[in-house]
Amino acid sequence: xxxxxxxxxxxxxxxxxxxxxxxxxxxxxxxxxxxxxxxxxxxxxxxxxxxxxxxxxxxxxxxxxxxxxxxxxxxxxxxxxxxxxxxxxxxxxxxxxxxxxxxxxxxxxxxxxxxxxxxxxxxxxxxxxxxxxxxxxx
Amino acid sequence: xxxxxxxxxxxxxxxxxxxxxxxxxxxxxxxxxxxxxxxxxxxxxxxxxxxxxxxxxxxxxxxxxxxxxxxxxxxxxxxxxxxxxxxxxxxxxxxxxxxxxxxxxxxxxxxxxxxxxxxxxxxxxxxxxxxxxxxxxx
Amino acid sequence: xxxxxxxxxxxxxxxxxxxxxxxxxxxxxxxxxxxxxxxxxxxxxxxxxxxxxxxxxxxxxxxxxxxxxxxxxxxxxxxxxxxxxxxxxxxxxxxxxxxxxxxxxxxxxxxxxxxxxxxxxxxxxxxxxxxxxxxxxx
Numbered sequence: 404x405x406x407x408x409x410x411x412x413x414x415x416x417x418x419x420x421x422x423x424x425x426x427x428x429x430x431x432x433x434x435x436x437x438x439x440x441x442x443x444x445x446x447x448x449x450x451x452x453x454x455x456x457x458x459x460x461x462x463x464x465x466x467x468x469x470x471x472x473x474x475x476x477x478x479x480x481x482x483x484x485x486x487x488x489x490x491x492x493x494x495x496x497x498x499x500x501x502x503x504x505x506x507x508x509x510x511x512x513x514x515x516x517x518x519x520x521x522x523x524x525x526x527x528x529x530x531x532x533x534x535x536x537x538x539x540x541x
Numbered sequence: 542x543x544x545x546x547x548x549x550x551x552x553x554x555x556x557x558x559x560x561x562x563x564x565x566x567x568x569x570x571x572x573x574x575x576x577x578x579x580x581x582x583x584x585x586x587x588x589x590x591x592x593x594x595x596x597x598x599x600x601x602x603x604x605x606x607x608x609x610x611x612x613x614x615x616x617x618x619x620x621x622x623x624x625x626x627x628x629x630x631x632x633x634x635x636x637x638x639x640x641x642x643x644x645x646x647x648x649x650x651x652x653x654x655x656x657x658x659x660x661x662x663x664x665x666x667x668x669x670x671x672x673x674x675x676x677x678x679x
Numbered sequence: 680x681x682x683x684x685x686x687x688x689x690x691x692x693x694x695x696x697x698x699x700x701x702x703x704x705x706x707x708x709x710x711x712x713x714x715x716x717x718x719x720x721x722x723x724x725x726x727x728x729x730x731x732x733x734x735x736x737x738x739x740x741x742x743x744x745x746x747x748x749x750x751x752x753x754x755x756x757x758x759x760x761x762x763x764x765x766x767x768x769x770x771x772x773x774x775x776x777x778x779x780x781x782x783x784x785x786x787x788x789x790x791x792x793x794x795x796x797x798x799x800x801x802x803x804x805x806x807x808x809x810x811x812x813x814x815x816x817x
Binding site (some may be wrong): 543545546548549553555556559560562563566570579580583596597600603604607608611 | 728729732737738743746747750753757780784785802805809815
């Protein structure tokens with residue numbers, strides 16, 4: 404059996420992350436219609452407001468996640484599967500965050516905290532991987 | 542004549558998409574001055590509000606478009622030119638969206654819908670392309 | 680001594696840019712607690728409002744910066760170190776912007792202007808680099 408190319412793992416995680424983000428954006432469009440929140444307003448009904456924050460927070464976090472995931476894939480520490488494994492946890496964290504936020508914004512902290520831990524893990528992986536590049540250790 | 546490298550097509554689409562986004566951000570800066578909307582406010586005059594939503598929506602959509610475009614370029618189905626062709630339609634959709642939104646936010650739906658169709662097309666291309674990678678079919 | 684791979688320079692700049700953005704997001708979380716701005720609100724206290732705009736503006740600018748940095752790395756003009764050097768100035772501009780904005784939003788213009796100049800420089804580098812690709816000059 405051929406080994407799985409490292410980029411394929413990160414590409415798969417990227418696709419899942421982007422698909423989840425697409426879903427959060429789609430929900431905002433749906434709720435804009437349901438609650439008649441007319442553009443350009445981005446607020447107007449509690450359910451819409453929560454969905455919009457879930458979408459925008461997911462975008463804010465994607466801006467951290469995707470660059471770090473790919474830095475850790477290009478400059479792997481031990482193996483690119485570690486970055487992909489963190490990516491799986493990140494995806495779980497985002498689903499927890501979105502579900503909790505829609506139910507009650509005060510309950511978002513577990514998902515938000517787990518998202519943050521994944522981001523810090525990827526920051527450290529990328530930092531060590533790139534540092535090894537500078538030291539000529541790869 | 543040498544064939545066009547697939548990445549060059551996607552790089553060109555990326556450059557055009559980013560340039561268009563740059564233009565939407567530039568307009569916001571101009572209108573902030575024209576209508577004296579003082580930072581940190583992101584609302585204060587209808588024309589400014591529309592321009593700000595056009596910029597932010599373009600960023601929201603770029604967060605879907607750019608990762609999917611490059612996944613579909615790295616894992617092409619038939620050829621990377623298909624992803625680039627979808628990218629051209631996406632660019633047209635964004636221009637339609639921005640022009641219509643500035644005239645009347647209620648008229649944005651054609652551009653928004655076409656943007657969404659392009660995103661779904663890229664999702665499907667990337668999904669099949671990555672799926673073929675997992676099946677060892679490339 | 681081995682030459683430094685061009686991608687390593689851009690990867691390092693990317694890591695620094697993403698780390699800075701992480702810091703701006705972290706500050707928003709801290710100030711949300713300090714000033715008791717309850718989600719889903721993204722406004723409620725002047726210091727929080729400024730921090731949130733600094734975070735979101737940094738994300739808005741990352742959406743320009745990261746794609747252009749990597750286009751200019753993949754299609755370098757003279758050498759990829761030029762794009763990385765612009766990246767260093769961009770990082771300085773973002774720190775100036777964030778510090779000035781937190782003190783007084785009206786003082787953000789030097790940092791904002793320098794950010795814009797860096798973006799335009801990267802746009803031009805990427806445009807010429809990609810144009811040379813189309814002309815077969817690489």
